[in-house]
Amino acid sequence: MRGYNILMVEDDVVIGDILQKILQREGYNVCWKTNGSGVIQVIREMDMVIMDVMLPGEDGYQLSKRIKQLGLQIPIIFLSARSDMESKLQGLTIGEDYMVKPYDPRELLLRMKKMLEQHYGTFTQINHVYIDAERRRVFLTSLQHEVDFTAIERKIFFYLYDNRDRILTKDQFLDYLWQLEDRNPNIVNVHIKKIRAKIKDNEGIMIQNLYGEGYRLNTYNKKCN
Known part of the structure; x- marks a missing residue:
């Protein structure tokens, strides 16, 4: 189903701009934030979160914990330059998936598709x-x-x-x-x-x-x- 609402939290303007265009081309509605400001205000409208880990101020893990505490069953995929096992395990404990930068956008799109179908079914x-x-x-x-x-x-x-x-x-x-x-x-x-x-x-x-x-x-x- 096209038209899912995706919240993308990415502080790198170049990466964010490229990813936003890729997601929109695939039919997703993208809300892009460069930090945690305003995320909680829009999160109830979202179907999935693509979350950078290293953000200015509140990091992606802390922000994701606040989202989960709201009781919303929204899947979160972490994107991070951190490749160590502890970071991966922390991300997979808080969210539903973890990908290391740089990543192939085709892999991200496939993971998103499978996760959305598994989480929400076919609409x-x-x-x-x-x-x-x-x-x-x-x-x-x-x-x-x-x-x-x-x-x-x-x-x-x-x-x-x-x-x-x-x-x-x-x-x-x-x-x-x-x-x-x-x-x-x-x-x-x-x-x-x-x-x-x-x-x-x-x-x-x-x-x-x-x-x-x-x-x-x-x-x-x-x-x-």
């Missing part, structure tokens, strides 16, 4: 929404922000997703959801409205209402924020 991105169809989970903007659906809202959303780009009538919703229960078509409208609010689709771009026909979940209007 489909539609606009700003990330969908894990296998686990029936939905996230906004970042994989740290899971949508808090009720059971019925989740069922409706994934009924739309499983039939994406197709029009579903209210009768189809009622047959799928309520079967022999009270068939009040307005209840579909109520739940769709709540779902739209939770996924920040109040204008109905992603879940479209086709008057007189039904609802459709559109996948063709994709973008990365």
Whole structure:
């Protein structure tokens, strides 16, 4: 899945500029910091951290410990010129991976890809929404922000997703959801409205209402924020 939010903490401007361009070319959204200032303020929006160890002021190990103390399950890859075993062991204890500079960017990209897939699974991105169809989970903007659906809202959303780009009538919703229960078509409208609010689709771009026909979940209007 393209569009992961990557926090890169690197004080070397030359290295940082090259790495940022490489990551962006691969489809990642990169937030670059040259030290620990402002990291905690943005960390909840991030899906992975690429962390230099030797930083001005607070080093990468200390900064990563503060991130972990927030209780966020964000994978951290350390990049460091330190090649001694103690530094590697410390990095692997605090974070999830450790690479010694200089490194081949292709190796870093492969490690990132495998770690993101292992950590988050396989996702489909539609606009700003990330969908894990296998686990029936939905996230906004970042994989740290899971949508808090009720059971019925989740069922409706994934009924739309499983039939994406197709029009579903209210009768189809009622047959799928309520079967022999009270068939009040307005209840579909109520739940769709709540779902739209939770996924920040109040204008109905992603879940479209086709008057007189039904609802459709559109996948063709994709973008990365």
